[in-house]
Amino acid sequence: MADHYETLGVTREATPEEIKKAYRRLARELHPDVNPSEEASERFKGVTHAYDVLSDPEQRQRYDMGGGQSDMGGFGDIFETFFGGGGFGGGQRGPRSRAERGDDAMIRVDVSLEEVIFGVQREVTINTAVLCGACQGSCCQPGTQPVTCDVCNGQGQVQRQVRSLFGNVVTMHPCGSCHGYGTVIEHPCVECAGKGRVRERRTLPVDIPSGIDTGTRMQMRGGGEVGPGGGPNGDLFIEFRVTHHDIFSRDGNDLLCTMQLSMTDAILGVESTVPGLDGDIKVEVEAGIQSGDIITIRARGIQGLRSTNRGDLKIAVQVATPEKLSNREKDLVRQLAALRKDEAPHLGEFQQSFFGKIRDRFFRQG
Known part of the structure; x- marks a missing residue:
């Protein structure tokens, strides 16, 4: 069995970037669209398989330790083909978009009882991901743009033919050179490191409705983080706490x-x-x-x-x-008592007060 490092023409100490450059160089030379010979096709399969293993940190570690060298990958590809992986139209077709939906965010806001009576508009500040002002989500350095991947020709996928118990099976896999995007960013934006978004403190106006209570949540659609590649914003959830x-x-x-x-x-x-x-x-x-x-x-x-x-x-x-009463006040109270001739103190049925009911309900809920 060929050594993956030898197949790519790199040393065992090669960095991920060196492995990627070696694969792209060989792929441009051996890709079936460029070199239709049977020998080139077989070498291309080996080069692609070697890159798939060495470009994944976990697989590379297992390979370096002597594991994961079994050539059962073809059998795994068959399962991938028939049970939801690539090939035969089961997976994603064409390149995938760099723009993805952003994550939702949640913040907690304290409000006073005065603000709860009628509701109020407040401004809240959140630390979130926003659109990169330099590249506007393109991920590229201003004045540049992504270039078509020369390995998959912009398809985002490459074909792989493996031998199996069922004969030769052709499967589709994301291109290892462009990671399935179909394009390569040769000059990533330096402001966002090619992500299309940066972190920033942002102030938002929030209409706090009347009648909210502690634990009430409000959803602001599109108020969350902007997605990678300038994708649509996630939602913002605001949880309120009414202060004492x-x-x-x-x-x-x-x-x-x-x-x-x-x-x-x-x-x-x-x-x-x-x-x-x-x-x-x-x-x-x-x-x-x-x-x-x-x-x-x-x-x-x-x-x-x-x-x-x-x-x-x-x-x-x-x-x-x-x-405390003065003597004069005590005399007046005695005179009032004599005039009223109130009944003597006596016992009666216990009546629970209003605030006793409130207190009991509080303890039951606690």
């Missing part, structure tokens, strides 16, 4: 908060204006309100996702009992 607010929390599209009332305001009632997430809120407290009662302000919550309807603002009342 010191006063307001949410239950679906409803906003929740607490309001402390003085004992006198709870007894007599009061009208007050408090700051909300989207402006001041007028709150009317009815006389005699109790701790744990809920004041509902309609349509002052969060605008729903893909909706114009808003949730409610629910305010849980906490009546604050004064801890």
